[in-house]
Amino acid sequence: MTRVFVPRDSAALSVGADEVAIAIAAEAKKRGLKIDLVRTGSRGLLWLEPLIEVETPKGRIAYGPVQPEDVTSLFDANFLSGARHALSHGHPDDIPYLKRQERVTFARIGVIDPVSIADFTAHGGYEGLRKALEMKPLEIVTAITESGLRGRGGAGFPAGIKWKTVHDAEADQKYICCNADEGDSGTFADRMLMEGDPLTLVEGMTIAAIATGATQGYIYVRSEYPHAIATLKRAIANAVEANYLGNDIRGSGKSFWLTVRTGAGAYICGEETAMLESLEGKRGMVRPKPPIPALQGLFGKPTVINNVLTFGAAPQVLARGAQYYKDFGMGRSRGTQAFQLAGNIRHGGLVEKAFGITLRELIYDFGGGTQSGRPVRAVQVGGPLGSYLPEAQFDLPMDYETFAANAAMVGHGGIVVFDDTVDMAKQARFAMEFCAIESCGKCTPCRIGAIRGIEVIDRIIAGIERDKNLLLLDDLCQTMVDGSLCAMGGLTPMPVQSAVKHFPGDFDRPAKLEAAE
Amino acid sequence: MLTRPEPPPEAERARAICAAHGDRPDALIEILHELQHELGFVPEAALPAIAHALNLSRAEVHGVVSFYHDFRRSPPGRHIVQICRAESCQSMHSDALCNHATASLKTGFGETSADGEVTLQAVYCLGNCALSPAMMVDGRLYGRVDPKRFDQIMTNTRKGAQE
Ligand SMILES: Cc1cc2nc3c(=O)[nH]c(=O)nc-3n(C[C@H](O)[C@H](O)[C@H](O)COP(=O)(O)O)c2cc1C
Ligand code: SF4
Numbered sequence: 001m002t003r004v005f006v007p008r009d010s011a012a013l014s015v016g017a018d019e020v021a022i023a024i025a026a027e028a029k030k031r032g033l034k035i036d037l038v039r040t041g042s043r044g045l046l047w048l049e050p051l052i053e054v055e056t057p058k059g060r061i062a063y064g065p066v067q068p069e070d071v072t073s074l075f076d077a078n079f080l081s082g083a084r085h086a087l088s089h090g091h092p093d094d095i096p097y098l099k100r101q102e103r104v105t106f107a108r109i110g111v112i113d114p115v116s117i118a119d120f121t122a123h124g125g126y127e128g129l130r131k132a133l134e135m136k137p138l139e140i141v142t143a144i145t146e147s148g149l150r151g152r153g154g155a156g157f158p159a160g161i162k163w164k165t166v167h168d169a170e171a172d173q174k175y176i177c178c179n180a181d182e183g184d185s186g187t188f189a190d191r192m193l194m195e196g197d198p199l200t201l202v203e204g205m206t207i208a209a210i211a212t213g214a215t216q217g218y219i220y221v222r223s224e225y226p227h228a229i230a231t232l233k234r235a236i237a238n239a240v241e242a243n244y245l246g247n248d249i250r251g252s253g254k255s256f257w258l259t260v261r262t263g264a265g266a267y268i269c270g271e272e273t274a275m276l277e278s279l280e281g282k283r284g285m286v287r288p289k290p291p292i293p294a295l296q297g298l299f300g301k302p303t304v305i306n307n308v309l310t311f312g313a314a315p316q317v318l319a320r321g322a323q324y325y326k327d328f329g330m331g332r333s334r335g336t337q338a339f340q341l342a343g344n345i346r347h348g349g350l351v352e353k354a355f356g357i358t359l360r361e362l363i364y365d366f367g368g369g370t371q372s373g374r375p376v377r378a379v380q381v382g383g384p385l386g387s388y389l390p391e392a393q394f395d396l397p398m399d400y401e402t403f404a405a406n407a408a409m410v411g412h413g414g415i416v417v418f419d420d421t422v423d424m425a426k427q428a429r430f431a432m433e434f435c436a437i438e439s440c441g442k443c444t445p446c447r448i449g450a451i452r453g454i455e456v457i458d459r460i461i462a463g464i465e466r467d468k469n470l471l472l473l474d475d476l477c478q479t480m481v482d483g484s485l486c487a488m489g490g491l492t493p494m495p496v497q498s499a500v501k502h503f504p505g506d507f508d509r510p511a512k513l514e515a516a517e
Numbered sequence: 518m519l520t521r522p523e524p525p526p527e528a529e530r531a532r533a534i535c536a537a538h539g540d541r542p543d544a545l546i547e548i549l550h551e552l553q554h555e556l557g558f559v560p561e562a563a564l565p566a567i568a569h570a571l572n573l574s575r576a577e578v579h580g581v582v583s584f585y586h587d588f589r590r591s592p593p594g595r596h597i598v599q600i601c602r603a604e605s606c607q608s609m610h611s612d613a614l615c616n617h618a619t620a621s622l623k624t625g626f627g628e629t630s631a632d633g634e635v636t637l638q639a640v641y642c643l644g645n646c647a648l649s650p651a652m653m654v655d656g657r658l659y660g661r662v663d664p665k666r667f668d669q670i671m672t673n674t675r676k677g678a679q680e
Contacts, residue, residue, distance in 0.1 A: 013657075014645050014659050049648070183642060224642070263546075278546065279543065281543040283580050342647050343649060
């Protein structure tokens with residue numbers, strides 16, 4: 001029976017993948033053809049979604065973007081045997097966008113049925129866990145440390161050090177918490193992994209549990225991701241059934257249970273201590289550090305908190321060895337990063353590449369420039385707390401230290417492209433507005449400072465005492481940096497000040513009539 | 518003899534949901550989600566029952582309900598339209614989409630139209646940033662939404678609801 005693969009990734013669904021799946025099933029039935037329709041994750045070539053694939057004796061053949069009205073002509077052209085069609089892209093692995101990538105964490109995405117243990121293990125899944133179960137906990141921690149893996153949630157803290165702290169802590173209970181709050185605009189890689197290959201995350205968390213002696217884990221997923229939540233729950237149930245989770249995992253004597261928790265629409269709950277509060281059923285108020293969560297985390301117990309992609313990298317580190325992973329990258333940024341091309345971009349999607357690739361390569365070679373066809377003017381890298389970069393900085397390699405040295409951050413790898421219609425004063429204003437909306441409210445410089453920031457930028461836009469107000473804005477930003485407990489207030493100045501620095505003209509335009517009144 | 522007033526039905530539901538979660542206080546957010554899923558919002562009348570079941574103060578429960586953007590305190594319209602207003606969608610002119618939405622739905626953000634048809638909400642990122650502008654209608658995600666597609670989606674949503 002011919003296997004036809006149709007993604008059920010949220011992005012694919014958002015442009016009609018379900019309708020396409022229904023149309024294919026109906027057309028096959030009408031023609032009396034037997035097909036096996038498999039729903040997969042997305043390959044990450046999101047501008048081609050819905051991108052469907054057919055299994056042929058010569059490998060898979062991809063077609064996209066397919067709309068329900070294309071389905072009849074696909075059958076007419078005999079796409080079930082991989083025949084040519086206007087929407088055909090040949091073998092998916094040969095599509096340059098994919099071929100030029102280094103898929104390590106995302107190797108299985110779009111290939112397998114996301115919740116099938118059989119598919120997962122047939123494609124190398126649980127190989128890392130199998131190795132981990134043969135190792136001493138400290139050896140696992142050492143492998144993670146030696147791989148150079150750093151936290152993918154934004155701050156880039158070495159994962160091995162965190163795991164070691166929890167490993168060394170004495171406690172009757174330890175926890176593994178996955179931060180799947182993914183609130184940054186321009187990011188969707190966590191979502192894609194959870195929807196397209198959730199067992200990789202489950203495997204990574206299980207390895208962390210065995211390395212540190214934790215027996216209970218939580219995945220904190222934002223409520224905006226209902227499909228990720230549903231897919232994770234099914235994957236976890238299947239893993240329990242196959243004894244990859246639960247008591248006495250695969251006869252090892254080790255136990256690990258995993259629970260999915262839903263956020264409730266608060267960006268600040270991506271900050272790790274606010275996430276812990278939320279997991280405890282409370283308001284997402286940031287906790288002061290110390291104590292660090294690795295020593296006193298969830299319910300006051302030692303807790304490993306990592307991003308989805310940090311845990312997602314662990315299985316390959318174990319399966320192929322620390323050196324394999326470490327060989328990717330540059331400087332102290334080792335391994336691969338899931339870059340997410342977003343915003344005004346022609347070929348938006350997921351690009352997993354070793355650190356060191358430049359912004360220019362990502363935006364133009366992969367992304368194909370803007371969707372609008374107009375020149376790129378600015379890109380925001382690293383989410384709403386990340387800097388806006390001008391063309392002059394597009395040759396910077398993606399590397400934590402290089403970006404930090406240029407007053408920017410790699411963050412979670414989101415890259416939002418803007419064309420030349422963007423008004424950077426408006427973007428700076430939005431950064432302050434977002435901080436005001438999402439502040440947990442604990443610190444005055446963040447809670448009140450952001451509101452003052454909006455007012456000051458409004459005066460600058462209106463042309464009222466510009467020089468004085470620009471100085472005031474600088475002072476205000478400094479106060480936010482100095483007086484904020486967490487990076488929400490502490491980094492909001494990044495997008496604001498980078499906009500002022502790199503695009504001064506946008507803060508010096510003739511005042512709009514209504515604004516000047 | 519005084520007869521105690523009947524507890525409001527919301528309180529009954531709240532108690533049952535709490536019990537299903539073993540009355541664990543750390544499950545409060547899950548409990549509120551379930552209650553809102555059933556009733557469309559989190560009614561004031563349910564809060565004392567939740568506080569009692571989880572052994573929390575009313576102020577604590579109230580604090581949680583008001584902290585999170587997801588929880589609604591009053592019944593929403595028949596359809597819930599959420600448009601992303603974050604950076605990625607801004608770069609694809611979500612401003613124009615938002616203006617179109619408020620004009621055509623005859624309601625502002627955070628409000629429900631006078632006929633009770635739609636509640637319009639701003640959201641900050643739906644994780645569909647390669648296909649901006651994005652929006653969600655009654656939990657369904659849409660990408661590459663321009664004003665024309667917006668109208669189509671709304672027409673289909675209303676039609677689907679009638680069927
Ligand atoms: C305002 C704010 C929002 C954050 N949002 C996220 C998020 O959505 N996902 C995430 O993994 N980390 C987020 N972080 C970073 C976390 O605090 C923490 O560093 C991270 O989860 C640790 O995991 P990692 O070391 O694997 O990156 C956020 C931080 C701040 C200050
Ligand atoms: S900086 Fe803002 S978000 Fe962070 S703890 Fe202070 S008030 Fe809360």
